Amino acid sequence: MDVSPAAITQNIANFKSQMIGLLFGSSDDPKGDFLSALQSQQSAAKNEPPDISSLLTQSGKTNDRSANGRKLSLFDPESAFKMMTTINNRDVLHKAEFSEMSKMSGDVEHMEAVGQHLNGITLSTPNSDIQAQLQSFAAEYNNLVQRFKPSVQNGGMLEGVQAAEISLYELEQSVKYKFFGAKDGLHGLGDLGITIDPHTKLATLDSAKLDAVLARDKQAAVNTVQEFSANFAKSADLLNSDGNFIPNRLDNLSRAIHYIADHKDSLQAEFGLGDPAKPSKQVAQALAAYKQICGS
Structure with a gap:
């Protein structure tokens, strides 16, 4: 499997354009299924480019982060760091929205x-x-x-x-x-x-x-x-009612929240730490309410 800088850079782009859009999309379509859509992006075909989960498993084993949280082995560590910053922010925003x-x-x-x-x-x-x-x-x-x-x-x-x-x-x-x-x-x-x-x-x-x-x-x-x-x-x-607007939105948010929680360590190992989220007062209040109900 190709884990060269070029391949990793390409997968960063693919990850941003395909997976992040699915992870953080605002669709309220009752038929939408975040996990199914996300999983469909990962191909099992041998001749297709390596999927992101494989790269996380392989190159994420090497701890080469700099003191400022960048992944130095990447061709473009700054772009990867910014992407992780986006994930950190979205993690907080999704929890706040779930509370609201x-x-x-x-x-x-x-x-x-x-x-x-x-x-x-x-x-x-x-x-x-x-x-x-x-x-x-x-x-x-x-x-x-x-x-x-x-x-x-x-x-x-x-x-x-x-x-x-x-x-x-x-x-x-x-x-x-x-x-x-x-x-x-x-x-x-x-x-x-x-x-x-x-x-x-x-x-x-x-x-x-x-x-x-x-x-x-x-x-x-x-x-x-x-x-x-x-x-x-x-x-x-x-x-x-089940499958309608409010439950569907809550379900999509819950899926995104749990996906980030389950994969955050691997994502940070691959792309760097990213800047921590800096929520507004409104978001911070909703986030506090979320933590009271759901924990961290």
């Missing part, structure tokens, strides 16, 4: 229960209780938005993470849906006084509007709330 997505998963599950609770509203429920329950729902919904809206915005922990963005979007669309109560002549929660601010994305309840509908046709209002309750709870449940 786990929190979102729990909060979405909570909102499912909050939505289901509205199904208990019936024609015999006092108007004051209906108003109180809808106000409580709006408050719980706003807690979710205020907690995660900053995370999905520019510079946030979940910026560009489709699983997070879609989760917030789907729940918002359920609240805004205009066809709940259509058979009774109503147009969704909006006719009951619940609206979403287009800028803040927060829900508000117009009590006077709700009272007017309850006075005019309470049965229609109750039907609308029950239709919404079932739809909202189902939407939240689907987001957290």
Whole structure:
């Protein structure tokens, strides 16, 4: 097997362009499988270039790192060192994101229960209780938005993470849906006084509007709330269901985290230590939460 500097350099390039892209990709495709994709990059054919695992096994046995952590036997130790720096950073970022997505998963599950609770509203429920329950729902919904809206915005922990963005979007669309109560002549929660601010994305309840509908046709209002309750709870449940957006993202992150943990010593032996990660305050807080749940 060729372990010349040229071969090692070529494998560094291949490793960066193929494996790192798979390891740290942001795909939320429920059908995506990081490990399968990664393993497919390793060829068993005799006439193909040596795979990275073979090089790690062979040349990684030689300890020729410099005092500053570079692998001096490589043709381009600086590029290899930078690649390891990227891996160190991604290790921290993935753990922080896992913590944040786990929190979102729990909060979405909570909102499912909050939505289901509205199904208990019936024609015999006092108007004051209906108003109180809808106000409580709006408050719980706003807690979710205020907690995660900053995370999905520019510079946030979940910026560009489709699983997070879609989760917030789907729940918002359920609240805004205009066809709940259509058979009774109503147009969704909006006719009951619940609206979403287009800028803040927060829900508000117009009590006077709700009272007017309850006075005019309470049965229609109750039907609308029950239709919404079932739809909202189902939407939240689907987001957290096996193979869907949130669990899939968490699974991909977990695979990447464990892959790095299992191979970090070999990678550092081959490519150098890399600079340690320097997380921002936001990342450091999420990383601390991850360590409390999962350990190091």
